[in-house]
Amino acid sequence: MIELAVSAAVMVGCLAGTVQFGYTFYIYNQLVTAVGNGGRYAAMRTYRAGAPSDIEKGKAAIRNMVTYGDARPAPDALPQVPNLKPDQVEVDWVMDDSGNPASVNVSLIDYTVDAAFGMFRFTGKPAVEYPFVGRFAPTESEP
């Protein structure tokens, strides 16, 4: 009876840890995919900079791509990763000396995985940097 109590405690602890880390790794893997796809989308889309609001609209489209897998999601769209929100996606454009977009950084800020037996918080990761290879349209506006 004592043996069972001791071994059960160990086993339950190990299984709890397995569930916790397994689920966290599963979610992190999905985040890597989402951020990577969003980064590639950002690198290839047209950078419209007719007004500061157009740049913000472009960033919003990139955030939506990371979050929903769609730059213009339906109002009832579900996030690709549980509890991921567009606000948690950071998009930073790196400009070259001429003021043209050279690359884009996409990362997550303050995303928490609720893994049943514990929480893991990711800030600044996953992160990607893609070179900008799309069309630069400094006078165009976002549709």
Place this chain on the structure above:
Amino acid sequence: MSVAMVLMLAVMGLAFDFGRIYIARNEAQVFTDAAAMAAASKLDGTDAGLDRARQAVARLPMRWNLGTKSFTGVVVKFSPDKQSWARVTAPDNQVEITFLRAVGGPPVFTVLAHSVAAAKPVRLIE
């Protein structure tokens, strides 16, 4: 009891070690995608273009192993005409195995990723 312990280690290994391996593979693939596009975007048919491409790959700040390790040993190759495509391989990502090695698994698992990007226009082609 010992049979149960082996089984438990195997289950933990499947969840923990395979989870890390899949993440490393995904991180390496995203890195080589970005690196191949960065390299291809610099190609112009000259040796200077190849140098710029290699520098662009080396400058990428991306990391693996849950975002903790830099990529090392990255191989960058180009088309013979120096302007059609760039291939980037990340061959040296060794994930240390924690639990599966206790039940006969290898001590490390090497994750490899590669990508090829065309230069005009810059697009991933492999």
